Amino acid sequence: xxxxxxxxxxxxxxxxxxxxxxxxxxxxxxxxxxxxxxxxxxxxxxxxxxxxxxxxxxxxxxxxxxxxxxxxxxxxxxxxxxxxxxxxxxxxxxxxxxxxxxxxxxxxxxx
Amino acid sequence: xxxxxxxxxxxxxxxxxxxxxxxxxxxxxxxxxxxxxxxxxxxxxxxxxxxxxxxxxxxxxxxxxxxxxxxxxxxxxxxxxxxxxxxxxxxxxxxxxxxxxxxxxxxxxxxxxxxx
Numbered sequence: 216x217x218x219x220x221x222x223x224x225x226x227x228x229x230x231x232x233x234x235x236x237x238x239x240x241x242x243x244x245x246x247x248x249x250x251x252x253x254x255x256x257x258x259x260x261x262x263x264x265x266x267x268x269x270x271x272x273x274x275x276x277x278x279x280x281x282x283x284x285x286x287x288x289x290x291x292x293x294x295x296x297x298x299x300x301x302x303x304x305x306x307x308x309x310x311x312x313x314x315x316x317x318x319x320x321x322x323x324x325x326x
Numbered sequence: 327x328x329x330x331x332x333x334x335x336x337x338x339x340x341x342x343x344x345x346x347x348x349x350x351x352x353x354x355x356x357x358x359x360x361x362x363x364x365x366x367x368x369x370x371x372x373x374x375x376x377x378x379x380x381x382x383x384x385x386x387x388x389x390x391x392x393x394x395x396x397x398x399x400x401x402x403x404x405x406x407x408x409x410x411x412x413x414x415x416x417x418x419x420x421x422x423x424x425x426x427x428x429x430x431x432x433x434x435x436x437x438x439x440x441x442x
Contacts, residue, residue, distance in 0.1 A: 259420065320371070
């Protein structure tokens with residue numbers, strides 16, 4: 216069964232960069248994923264798709280300081296020039312035969 | 327512009343029923359995988375059900391036999407009929423569109439509270 220693992224929390228300073236990680240379970244390193252952002256008291260927002268070859272495509276209206284990459288079974292979300300509104304929960308998501316699978320989420324604190 | 331506008335939800339006693347609606351604009355629900363995803367208070371996202379473009383439907387084990395997903399192509403609307411509700415079904419429910427096939431659009435969410 217495919218599992219996505221995320222660290223529960225991360226923190227970084229205002230104006231700095233942070234790299235969040237989503238790890239695919241063993242043997243599943245060919246899967247693409249999506250990243251979603253959920254700001255406090257709001258619904259999720261689609262950020263981007265990250266392919267297993269490291270390429271990524273941002274969703275409509277997502278600024279370029281959000282970028283994706285991958286290496287092996289790990290998929291990354293890098294946020295540069297951190298702003299206060301980037302403080303949020305970030306979820307990775309993939310799919311198995313079209314059915315969504317979510318990671319547990321990472322709570323990002325902007326210091 | 328793609329938009330998903332949800333309605334329904336509210337408070338219900340255990341064993342009761344509710345129906346959620348999700349009206350889509352900017353695309354046809356019949357041409358996409360359409361999902362319901364929920365989030366219990368303080369918890370992460372949990373997939374609930376999917377309606378594939380071809381008409382197949384699937385459910386999470388936790389709701390199988392109690393929830394029914396459906397769509398009305400003329401009204402461009404997705405539904406979730408929830409029966410035999412339990413306290414553990416308390417959550418914010420989101421409709422979400424899958425595209426190629428990651429989820430790339432979300433509704434605003436609607437709160438369902440199951441309590442006596």
